[in-house]
Amino acid sequence: MVSRACDVRIPRLLIVVGLVSALAVEFRAQDLSVPNRSDSVKFAAIGDNGTGDQPQYDVANQMDLWHRRFPFDMVIMLGDNLYGRQRPADFVTKFERPYKPLLAAGVKFYASLGNHDKTSNNTYEPFNMGGQRYYSFARSNARFFVLDSNYLDPAQLAWIRRVLGDSKEAWKIAYFHHPLYSDGGRHGSEVDLRVRLEPLFVNYGVNVVYSGHDHIYERVKPQKGIYYFVAGSAGELRQGDLKRSSLTAAGFDQDRSFMLNEIAGDDLFFQVISRTGQTVDQGVIHRGARP
Amino acid sequence: MTRAWRFSVEHYLVLPLGGLIALVWANTFEASYFQVSQALAFVVNDVGMAFVIAYLAQEVIEATLPGGTLHPRRHTLVPVIAGVGGTLGAVAVYAAYIQSTDEHVLLQGWPIACAVDLLVCLAIGRIIFGRSAASTFLLVLAIAGDVAGLLTISRRHFVADAHPAAAVLIVAAIGVSAWLRRAGLRSMWPHLLLSGPLTWLGCYRAGIHPALSLLPIVPFLAHTARDLNVVADADRPTHRTAHHFESVFEYPVQAIAFLFALVNAGVFVRGFGTGTWAVLTASLAGRPAGVLTAVAIAVAAGLPLPRRVGWRELIVIALAASPTLSFGLFVAAAVFPAGPLLIETRMGALATAAGALLPLAAARILHVGRFGDLAAQEPVRAKLTEGHA
Numbered sequence: 001m002v003s004r005a006c007d008v009r010i011p012r013l014l015i016v017v018g019l020v021s022a023l024a025v026e027f028r029a030q031d032l033s034v035p036n037r038s039d040s041v042k043f044a045a046i047g048d049n050g051t052g053d054q055p056q057y058d059v060a061n062q063m064d065l066w067h068r069r070f071p072f073d074m075v076i077m078l079g080d081n082l083y084g085r086q087r088p089a090d091f092v093t094k095f096e097r098p099y100k101p102l103l104a105a106g107v108k109f110y111a112s113l114g115n116h117d118k119t120s121n122n123t124y125e126p127f128n129m130g131g132q133r134y135y136s137f138a139r140s141n142a143r144f145f146v147l148d149s150n151y152l153d154p155a156q157l158a159w160i161r162r163v164l165g166d167s168k169e170a171w172k173i174a175y176f177h178h179p180l181y182s183d184g185g186r187h188g189s190e191v192d193l194r195v196r197l198e199p200l201f202v203n204y205g206v207n208v209v210y211s212g213h214d215h216i217y218e219r220v221k222p223q224k225g226i227y228y229f230v231a232g233s234a235g236e237l238r239q240g241d242l243k244r245s246s247l248t249a250a251g252f253d254q255d256r257s258f259m260l261n262e263i264a265g266d267d268l269f270f271q272v273i274s275r276t277g278q279t280v281d282q283g284v285i286h287r288g289a290r291p
Numbered sequence: 292m293t294r295a296w297r298f299s300v301e302h303y304l305v306l307p308l309g310g311l312i313a314l315v316w317a318n319t320f321e322a323s324y325f326q327v328s329q330a331l332a333f334v335v336n337d338v339g340m341a342f343v344i345a346y347l348a349q350e351v352i353e354a355t356l357p358g359g360t361l362h363p364r365r366h367t368l369v370p371v372i373a374g375v376g377g378t379l380g381a382v383a384v385y386a387a388y389i390q391s392t393d394e395h396v397l398l399q400g401w402p403i404a405c406a407v408d409l410l411v412c413l414a415i416g417r418i419i420f421g422r423s424a425a426s427t428f429l430l431v432l433a434i435a436g437d438v439a440g441l442l443t444i445s446r447r448h449f450v451a452d453a454h455p456a457a458a459v460l461i462v463a464a465i466g467v468s469a470w471l472r473r474a475g476l477r478s479m480w481p482h483l484l485l486s487g488p489l490t491w492l493g494c495y496r497a498g499i500h501p502a503l504s505l506l507p508i509v510p511f512l513a514h515t516a517r518d519l520n521v522v523a524d525a526d527r528p529t530h531r532t533a534h535h536f537e538s539v540f541e542y543p544v545q546a547i548a549f550l551f552a553l554v555n556a557g558v559f560v561r562g563f564g565t566g567t568w569a570v571l572t573a574s575l576a577g578r579p580a581g582v583l584t585a586v587a588i589a590v591a592a593g594l595p596l597p598r599r600v601g602w603r604e605l606i607v608i609a610l611a612a613s614p615t616l617s618f619g620l621f622v623a624a625a626v627f628p629a630g631p632l633l634i635e636t637r638m639g640a641l642a643t644a645a646g647a648l649l650p651l652a653a654a655r656i657l658h659v660g661r662f663g664d665l666a667a668q669e670p671v672r673a674k675l676t677e678g679h680a
Contacts, residue, residue, distance in 0.1 A: 083393055084393050085393070086393070086395075113396075115394050115396055115397075115564075115565075115631070115632070116394055116395075117395075117396075118396075119395070119396065149630060149631070150396045150630065150631070150632060151396070151627070151628060151630065151632070152628050152629060152630050153628045154628070178630070178631050186561075187561070187631075188559075188561060190630070190631055191321040191322055191325050191559075192325045192329070192629045192630060192631075192633070192634060193629070193630055193631070194325075195322065195325040195326050195329055195629075196329070196629060
């Protein structure tokens with residue numbers, strides 16, 4: 001009998017311990033590191049997401065879960081918003097369906113064009129591109145500059161120079177598909193674009209740059225005072241492709257991920273969440289403290 | 292002048308030299324390479340290349356004069372058809388390749404598939420066929436492809452503010468050159484100094500690629516009938532005058548060609564992508580298939596092939612027209628601004644160098660030209676007209 005009682009108790013104990021451990025892990029995983037202030041600018045960032053496959057849906061589910069605790073009202077899309085065919089039905093399976101809860105909650109998506117996107121997708125209303133390849137918009141004390149890095153023609157360069165010069169917002173944030181700095185093994189840094197864009201970003205005081213293209217997450221050490229993120233794994237993933245170098249501040253290439261960001265005064269907080277809900281990177285950028 | 296120097300000038304060895312330096316530089320000190328190349332790009336591609344294209348156009352025009360290799364012009368019909376067919380084949384394969392992927396932004400790069408490297412074609416033709424009708428066939432085919440390429444890029448897609456009305460300056464330049472020619476001036480300088488700036492400005496402001504700007508005035512320059520052979524044509528006494536465009540610009544064109552390769556050939560080794568494979572497939576498969584199909588249609592329609600040019604020779608000719616190389620680099624820079632699309636398509640253009648080996652292998656397997664019957668290699672200074680004797 002005793003032994004039988006023990007037989008029963010041990011599994012129960014194990015179950016209890018297991019449940020407590022799992023809850024603890026879950027709690028840690030779900031820990032929000034951004035301050036989540038009421039008057040801040042909150043946004044998520046996703047790149048290379050539009051596969052229509054299960055991992056994209058998994059990431060989208062995580063975004064929805066986190067959105068309930070951290071009510072970001074917009075998502076910046078870093079390009080390759082749709083892979084493969086881009087018929088009306090594909091916009092449903094690769095965008096509208098995975099992000100349905102967010103769209104239903106009124107979250108606005110602001111897309112940039114990747115090399116897999118049709119240029120004509122700029123007229124797709126939920127991408128909020130206004131029919132433009134490149135555009136800018138402002139939120140409170142931040143202005144976002146959305147570029148088309150596929151085709152950085154003189155007209156676009158002239159536009160960038162003009163809108164950066166005209167911008168009065170405290171935070172200047174640029175995002176586009178091809179990374180100026182990246183340790184992704186497949187693509188890496190687009191130096192030819194960097195030669196064109198970096199001097200403008202430095203001259204006009206751009207604070208943060210987000211890109212995709214390499215299917216990894218990487219936070220690059222500040223370059224000439226500008227913070228660079230590569231976040232190209234919200235759908236696609238090139239596992240193990242991050243070739244860490246002296247540029248790398250942090251990185252994650254083992255699973256898909258997306259970014260949560262919050263601008264509160266002179267601070268930009270960021271938290272990077274994996275497909276399974278783990279926090280894989282977090283931190284804060286102080287504006288004006290040029291590294 | 293040493294023979295080696297003459298050889299390097301006539302074979303434009305500055306091109307591979309500049310290309311090699313660019314490749315090494317871009318993959319070692321990439322930031323400095325792109326700073327320099329992007330700073331020089333406008334001067335080289337939009338100004339300097341106007342002289343190179345005018346230089347080549349002058350040679351083609353002279354070859355069509357009585358006594359020239361391409362005279363009478365009606366005998367160039369089959370190779371022109373072959374060239375058009377090759378261009379269509381290459382463009383079709385390029386478009387099909389891009390469509391089979393989902394990188395739609397690369398579709399606008401289709402003019403790159405039109406490009407044929409004239410100098411490489413000539414060199415291959417000379418190695419395999421010597422101075423035979425097959426060589427001339429290959430030359431005309433290549434020119435036809437390049438003319439198609441030039442036409443497709445004539446309208447630039449990324450000019451910030453085009454003013455079509457500026458084309459009136461081109462008309463004015465043509466008028467000035469026509470008047471100069473009517474006045475009996477043999478010197479090219481009034482054409483270049485008066486008409487040149489007008490037509491360049493007209494093209495630039497009208498959104499036409501300024502590298503094409505001297506083409507409208509080339510027909511008004513002084514001409515002398517000639518054997519068209521850019522490569523290894525050592526003796527051209529009729530062109531050695533201080534007033535002749537070819538004579539004056541022989542070395543400046545070499546310098547521009549070197550800078551052109553330096554500015555345009557620098558690509559990352561890791562920079563390959565869909566555009567690379569599309570250009571490569573279009574050039575190595577699409578163009579040869581298009582050439583052979585077009586010739587088959589022309590022959591079926593009753594047009595004769597030149598003498599000593601049969602289907603085995605045509606297969607080798609079709610393969611010899613596949614390298615895109617320098618002209619591909621030029622067209623790529625005309626359709627894509629600096630960025631990853633330009634890098635990967637340029638890489639495709641450079642990779643077509645591998646296509647230079649295909650005609651040599653085919654000639655050996657098919658026993659064509661120097662690899663064939665010795666009796667067929669009699670040193671004829673053949674023109675296409677021979678085929679119709």
